[in-house]
Amino acid sequence: MSTELLLFPFEVDFMRNAFLAGAMIAVPCALLSCFLVLKGWSLMGDAVSHAVLPGIVLSYIAGLPLALGAFASGLLCAAGAGFLKNNSRIRQDTAMGVAFAGMFALGLVLHTKVRTALHLDHILFGDLLGLVPADLWEIGLIALPVGLFVVFSWRSLVLHSFDAVQAQVSGLPVRLLHYGLLAALSAAIVASMQAVGIILVVALLIAPGATAFLLTRSFGAMLLVAVLFALLASTIGIYLSFFLNSASAPTVVLTMSAGWIAALLFGRRPRAADATEPAGIVPGPASR
DSSP: OOHHHHHGGGGSHHHHHHHHHHHHHHHHHHHHHHHHHHHTOHHHHHHHHHHHHHHHHHHHHHTOOHHHHHHHHHHHHHHHHHHHHHHSSOOHHHHHHHHHHHHHHHHHHHHHHSOOOOOHHHHHHOOGGGOOHHHHHHHHHHHHHHHHHHHHHHHHHHHHHHOHHHHHHTTOOHHHHHHHHHHHHHHHHHHHHHHHHHHHHHHHTTHHHHHHHHHOSSHHHHHHHHHHHHHHHHHHHHHHHHHHTOOHHHHHHHHHHHHHHHHHHHSOOOOGGGGGSGGGOOOOGGGO
């Protein structure tokens, strides 16, 4: 295979847009994935991603930006699940399971009953190769605040994730951190929606953190490895999809899955000290 052919994907406009969009959504999703893995919130990412569908359809009907409805719907589902956990005997995973299934079903009913030009496949699975510069601007404007929020507050979020009681005693705004993390999660899903869809975004919110967890011993290193892994997997997946003539977003997810399996097989082996730390993370100097 010639060098010109190998470099050809980087010379095509729609491929360059896909590479850029993949990088922009990879960073905030990777950062958040570390906290979802740490807190055992993997189902929360799944719940919020499915819950945005009715907000998208209702926003389309009302003539509002789809991102606005998706964000409001996702945040409502996440907050509702937390309310049920704190005010009933229902476990959080049960509440999230019921909430996201109900919201997703509501979105499907609205989509089938209301005449719209909204393509459901693009919402569910994304259209990474069909993004235009306006879409890139929207993704960037949503993804940037999410990334900055995590970067500037990650130490507080770590303490809150390990021990919420200790975080409150230390004077941290526990409620603000909790709902700030939920808002960041909803925003990251909205930013990723057009590129990879509301189903496949779950992989971006879990795989980078799960892979970095297997390769690192401190949370600071986990954040860095997760971001690097997500950027690399996104680029490789999009690049391979060009030559395989496959859908880009699923190829990115398969690349991340392959990376996670490799980390599972060849990553670090747990030490005895790991069992004494929450979630198996041994905090280094940066995360204490």
